Amino acid sequence: MSHHHHEQASMHQRQAGHWNAYANASVDVPPSGSGALTGMTFAVKDVFDIKGHTSGAGNPDWLRTHEPASNHAHAVSKLLAAGAHLQGTTITDELMYSINGENAHYGTPINPKAPGRIPGGSSSGSAVAASAGLVDFAIGTDTGGSIRVPSAYCGIYGVRPTHGAVDAEGLVPLAPSFDTIGWMARDAQTLLRVGRVLLDQSVTEGDMIIGNESFKKLLVPTDLWAIPERSSMEVLQSFIPGIESLIGGSLQAVVAAPEGLGEWAGAFRTLQGLEIWRSHREWIARERPVFGPGIAERFVWASTLREEHAIEALLIQERARERIEAFLGKDGVLMMPTVPAAAPLLGQSGEEVERVRKRTFELCCVAGLSGLPQVTIPIMGKDGLPIGLSFMAGRNQDARLLAWVANQADDIIHSIGERAN
Secondary structure, X not given: OOHHHHHHHHHHHHHHHHHOOEEEEEEEEOOOOOOOOOOOEEEEEOOEOEEOEOOOOOOHHHHHOOOOEXXXXXXXXXXXXXXXXXXXXXXXXXXXXXXXXOOOOOOOOOOOOOOOEOOOOOOHHHHHHHHOOOOOEEEEEEOXXXXXXXXXXXXXXXXXXXXXXXXXXXXXXXXXXOOEEEEEEOOHHHHHHHHHHHOOHHHHOHHHHOOOOOOOEEEEEHHHHOOOOHHHHHHHHOOHHHHHHHHOOOEEEEOOOOOOHHHHHHHHHHHHHHHHHHHHHHHHHHHOOOOOOOHHHHHHHHHOOOOOHHHHHHHHHHHHHHHHXXXXXXXXXXXXXXXXXXXXXXXXXXXXXXHHHHHHHHHHHHHHHHOOOEEEEEEEOOOOOEEEEEEEOOOOXXXXXXXXXXXXXXXXXXXXXXXXX
16 A cells, blocks of 8 residues: 555545544455546445455444455445445444434444434435545445435435345345445436446436436425425425426326325335344344344334235335336426435434434335335525435436436526525
């Protein structure tokens, strides 16, 4: 390692210390090739295999009872081959089973855009590393909201891709039917560049087949727009006319969930919980791990679920998927709030936390149940705290959606945002 390189690395670690974003800031893997990401650095959520390194999944007992990986995870290999340099693994909520970002064992990464507030989870450290400028982009996972929520809270761009669009090989599972590998960055062009590398070739062709990256109809689900707090909703709604004119004026107000979003979120939680318990019950029974508050109770709850609980939930999921896909068709984009409000204050517990969590899941479960891609764009709320505006598109339209956000929607949103401020 050259002296210059060494200085860079130690500076990176010193800066890193301030934000508590890293599980291990000294993990350093140089690129294995060159390409679209040459010269860029990235951090990896501590749930991906990195050759010779043991991922800890946010829990000391997990770290203690697992072996170092023999290979890099598929996604990590792809990024390294495209010229990106891996710098550091990032803190995650324990076994990814939370959207808050507070970790009882390793501390809470500091939200650079909203000090004193939670960073959001479970990809908390990845969001903070990207938001604080420690790396050019970061990868994480999103099962129930774990990329979208911290991206919104930390004021950055994030994407949860179509389920299965990025190979999840080499990932600690949470609920495999819902687990996705997502990524976050401070600008939309970087989000797109990373997407072109990570997305499966067949998926990337999507924006080429149609021959453009535009959408022809805008869907605005009234039930999703009724969830955010009033001040957040007012700010986010101010962007609808600009996007409507960008798309060419065909706006459809729709109801996403005729059964009620509570039903959808409940179905999601049940199906996710069953899979989480299936994924981890043997390890939990064998090792008796110590979980922090909130996480422990969720695992206990998951252990009480029975297979028959899945029957109704699967029917709801199927209806949800069919409905959203029918709305979107080949040319639709759905516009919605990412989160109900800015990040809650640190260290809250009890009813308020559950209320926010419930409303957040009502927003997040739409992409979760349908398996469709969602990109969140940072918006500044009235109080100067970040919130997020999201766009969802049809199955495997990830590359088209990312290109549309980066090359079209983002400019409109910036100009509206600047006029407002």
